[in-house]
Amino acid sequence: MSNALSIMVVEADRERAMQIVDSLREAGDFDIQVISEPTSLARQIQTKQPDVVLIDIANPSRDSLEELALASGPLDRPVAMFVDRSDEGLSAAAIEAGVSAYVVDGMQPARVKPILDAAIARFRMFQRMRLELAETKKALEERKVIDRAKGMIMKARGVDEDQAYAILRKAAMDQNRRVADVAAALVSTVGLLS
Known part of the structure; x- marks a missing residue:
């Protein structure tokens, strides 16, 4: 091979x-x-x-x-x-x-290899940038969902933001899930009930 x-x-x-x-x-x-x-x-x-x-x-x-x-x-x-x-x-x-x-x-034959190397390097650079952008967008979306879930907990339980996040984090640890996943489930469930 x-x-x-x-x-x-x-x-x-x-x-x-x-x-x-x-x-x-x-x-x-x-x-x-x-x-x-x-x-x-x-x-x-x-x-x-x-x-x-x-x-x-x-x-x-x-x-x-x-x-x-x-x-x-x-x-x-x-x-x-x-x-x-x-x-x-x-x-x-x-x-x-x-x-x-x-x-x-x-x-021009003499330029093919250096241009090939430059194309590969540039492609890899843009590929990393696309990956970083996708990860950043995902993190931002997760942050928005977590903030919505905290707001729902604050309203329902009458607690401040730090306490709401602690409640989310404890639920995530108890369920062995990520905080963002627990927050998304909460937002989705509340959305179904309203």
Whole structure:
């Protein structure tokens, strides 16, 4: 079983595809697959699950660029896109679509490996940021539910906020559950009763 990074190269022109493959082979041990027809890109990526997607496109339009970017699963893996030229706003559209590296002036064999490394590093950085954002949102939502539950306890029992939290915490410990889970159950139950 190989631990080589799997790279899917999307290039319609066979000669250009071979240049990319050759430069990747010179740069390291990669499992390389070439896709010449981008229309089936999403299905092939779903089937083969590459670690990285490299797309070489001579003259992208906004629609083709976004379609290629979205089909390559930019939230699931790094995507590097090489274009020969780029109209105004296309690089921003590519980055917004999740492309990790957008390189204008086409593919040059000597630049493939450093750009691949940059795309992977950038993808990992954004992946960490997305995870941190999701965790922060979850913590904020849990905090809101805990505050609602404390308010309900304060009203029902006539206690202050610290005492309400102590009641929630004790219930969580007694049930071997998280405070946020006990608070959510309380809020849900009170919602059903009102």
